[in-house]
Amino acid sequence: MEVILLERVEKLGAIGDVVKVKDGFARNYLLPNKKALRSNAANRKVFEANRARIEADNAARRTDAEKEAGTFNDVSVTLIRQASNTGQLYGSVAVRDLVEALVADGHKITKSQVVLDKPIKAIGVYEVKVALHPEVSVTVKVNVARSPEEADMQAQGVDVMAAMFEEGRDTAGFVEAYDPNAEPGATAEVREDAPAADEGETAEG
Numbered sequence: 614m615e616v617i618l619l620e621r622v623e624k625l626g627a628i629g630d631v632v633k634v635k636d637g638f639a640r641n642y643l644l645p646n647k648k649a650l651r652s653n654a655a656n657r658k659v660f661e662a663n664r665a666r667i668e669a670d671n672a673a674r675r676t677d678a679e680k681e682a683g684t685f686n687d688v689s690v691t692l693i694r695q696a697s698n699t700g701q702l703y704g705s706v707a708v709r710d711l712v713e714a715l716v717a718d719g720h721k722i723t724k725s726q727v728v729l730d731k732p733i734k735a736i737g738v739y740e741v742k743v744a745l746h747p748e749v750s751v752t753v754k755v756n757v758a759r760s761p762e763e764a765d766m767q768a769q770g771v772d773v774m775a776a777m778f779e780e781g782r783d784t785a786g787f788v789e790a791y792d793p794n795a796e797p798g799a800t801a802e803v804r805e806d807a808p809a810a811d812e813g814e815t816a817e818g
Contacts, residue, residue, distance in 0.1 A: 614633070614634060614635070614639045614652075615631055615632070615633050615634075615651075615652035616631070616632060616634060616639055616643055616649035616650060616652050617630070617631050617649060617650045617651075617652050617656060617657065617660050618630045618631075618632060618648065618649050619647060619648055619649055619660075619667060620648055620671055620747045621671075621747040621748050622643070622649070623747070628664075628667060628668060628671060629660065629664060631652050634649075639651075646725075674746055675746050675748050675749060677746075678745035678748075678749040679746075679749055681720075682745055682749055682750075684719075684720065685720070685743070685751040685753065688715075688718070688720070688753050688754070689753065689754035689755070689756055689768070690714040690715060690718060690754075690755055690756070691714075691756045691758065691764045692706055692710060692755065692756070692758075693758060693759065693760065693764065694706065694757055694758075694759065695759065696735070696736050696759050699774070700735045700736045700737070700774045701734060701735055702734050702735060702736065702757070705732035705733060705734045706732060706733035706734075706755070706757055708724050708727045708729050709724065711727050711729065711741060711753070711755060712724050712727060715743075726743050726745060727741065727743055728741070728742040728743065728744055728750075729741055733755065733757055735757075736757050736758050736759060736763070736767075736773065737757060737767065737773075738754055738756050738757075738767050738768070739755045739757065740752050740753070740754060741753050741754075741755050758773070
């Protein structure tokens with residue numbers, strides 16, 4: 614289907630561009646969200662008659678969005694969630710959760726402005742795009758952790774899961790120094806007794 618864009622659409626074009634898109638994309642997204650008109654003679658006349666107003670409205674919304682973008686400098690939200698020992702969340706973090714956190718932080722955004730390709734399903738720090746306007750977007754850091762302490766560590770750049778893995782490796786098994794001469798699987802006690810037994814045999818002989 615050919616459509617006339619009423620605003621800039623990423624990877625498609627700018628206001629007034631006539632572009633060809635898949636029918637489903639036009640019917641389910643562009644047309645109902647008033648981002649485009651079907652391209653036909655009547656609509657082209659309507660668009661040209663209203664082009665100046667459409668462009669002025671767009672410029673005004675872009676200015677407002679640019680002001681709003683200024684409030685997003687270094688914005689990050691922390692979400693505390695339950696997760697397994699491997700860092701997988703019990704559930705996931707979806708667009709709704711991010712909107713609620715940002716609105717609680719004083720930002721005016723809607724679900725349609727959050728660009729999240731797929732729900733977040735593991736702890737960590739993520740960068741999520743928020744499109745305040747088709748031509749103005751900001752990036753928000755989303756810190757998903759199991760506790761405020763863990764969130765602080767992640768905010769400082771610590772990879773919590775890697776740190777836990779290292780800690781687990783250090784405390785697994787015996788901690789004493791490795792003896793290259795020990796029998797495979799020998800415990801500390803066996804290694805300590807072994808020289809004494811050797812001495813006893815030497816004394817008898």
